[in-house]
Amino acid sequence: MFALVDCNNFYASCEQLFRPDLRHRPVVVLSNNDGCVVSRSPAAKALGIPMGVPAYQLREAIACHGVEVFSSNYALYADISQRVMRILAALAPEVELYSIDEAFLDVGGIAGLEDFGRQLRTTVRQWTGVTVAIGMAPTKTLAKLANAAAKRFPATGGVVDLHDRKRQLRLLRIMPVEEVWGVGRRLSRRLRLMGIETAFDLAARDQGELRRRFSVTLARTAAELDGLPCFGLDEAPPPRKQIISSRSFGERVTDLAAMHQAVCTYTATACEKLRRGRQYARSMSVFIQTSSHAAAPYYGNAAHGSLPVPSGDTRDFHRLARRLLESIWKEGHAYVKAGVMLHDCCPTTPLQLSLLGKQGLHASDALMAALDRINHSGRGRVFWANQGIDPSWTMFRNHLSPSYTTNWNAIPCVR
Structure with missing residues (x-):
């Protein structure tokens, strides 16, 4: 059994941690040189602000809805990420750091998976202030899909356990094929031309045909959706070649x-x-x-x-x-x-x-x-x-927040 733990709206959540006044307000975080939106709070999503929209197109939203805009504060995000990952490493037997806001866990042998997931979610929230979604399943691809369901459906409480095959099939039937891990928009268009509309359709397709027409990776993805583990936990990432x-x-x-x-x-x-x-x-x-x-x-x-x-x-x-x-x-x-x-x-x-x-x-x-x-x-x-001592070429970040956790001079004061 694998679990995928994913921090919700991570960059925006980090900006809200030390700003309680922003807890229910729309918040967006911009890319390098304040270019495009790369993270949105739930309130910003409710306004219909899309990912990747250029910053200059937000002027009307800022004026009408009070959208709070931040430049990317990588020092803050990296430190909060390390705190979350240390908690996961302390509570799970094995951890694979997948990205700055995601990690796969080995939860095989743990009794009461759903209770464990809720305990894990509560601990991360209490100790760091970050909300996570957790999906658990017999394969990494199914765990990724379960995580997407944990975010999409509030009734799950942020935790979805797919150890039961019947629950897996119910989710596979309602998840569009583009929601599957590794299936992007371009590939999903090709799959839809073959009649593969949902994750269930992909799992049911002949793996030999997928291997011939697409790749070995997609065939393995289909096998994982069918409950056959093809991707193991990678605790030590391979050394970089460049x-x-x-x-x-x-x-x-x-x-x-x-x-x-x-x-x-x-x-x-x-x-x-x-x-x-x-x-x-x-x-x-x-x-x-x-x-x-x-x-x-x-x-x-x-x-x-x-x-x-x-x-x-x-x-x-x-x-x-x-x-x-x-x-x-x-x-x-x-x-x-x-x-x-x-x-x-x-x-x-x-x-x-x-x-x-x-x-x-x-x-x-x-x-x-x-x-x-x-x-x-x-x-x-x-x-x-x-x-250089004071370079003028560095990227501009006109909406940069303080580095609350890595700079003594930026520690927030409570009055």
Whole structure:
């Protein structure tokens, strides 16, 4: 038996945690550079505000209905997510972190699954203030569908247990095929042309035919809907083969020095992710691009380079990134986006190097470990000078809320 725990309207819920005045008001959270809606509170959904709508189209709703708008506060969301996941890890035997607001649990062998789900939901709510929906079933795909039912039907109390096959079939018959995990809008249109309208129709279809006409993955999805587990719990995600760090700029970048700061910042972020996974990388790519919608001619380019030996040292990649950037930079363009990608990632051990190479690598690892400890301590942050002191290119977040749980100066005061 698997359980899928999903935080309801997670970004919007995090914004409401420390603002009781917003509990019943419409709240939306915007994407990078305050672009589009990526999260909505129930009140905002009731107003008919769709996902992905551009922020400028909300002006009338803000004026008429008092919609509260927030920029994405990733520091706050990541910290609340970690608190929720720690609770799940303490109460369930095994946990797979699926996304920032979702986790699969192994609940096989637990007696009284529905009672366990309600206890889990109550504990998360009491300890963090976040409301979750829980779906439980013999397969991960059915658990995902049960979770969708827990959100859609208020009478369930936020918990749906599908261990009984009769309950599974009832739900499969009323769930549209596009609600199935891994079936998007494009695939659902193709399935509907074959007469597959519901999840029940997909489960009843011949798996060999699905494999021939679509993919092995869809055939396994159909098998999971039929109650046959094909996807196990993945407690340790596979090591990354590549790491990317990229952002759109808040303002157009026309100066090489400013672009160098941005590329160095993205490189530092990618290297920190690399070390967090206990990996080295041997090569990297740098890319820059202008807007494809601007009146000026479009320009985009990328360059690739390698290090003599694998490394996790930010300084090595900063030097390489500078050379790559200079090789593709063209004056006279207004750039809107840049990014870096680390390739050829490998575990830090075992790694065959020369004796002198190992000594240098150990010293480098110790320095990077000290840097990461400082940055994760909560007492301050150390950054590289070539990232710039007050960059103007960073994405703008005009509606950013305080980082209530990660910044001493942002702790809410009760008067």
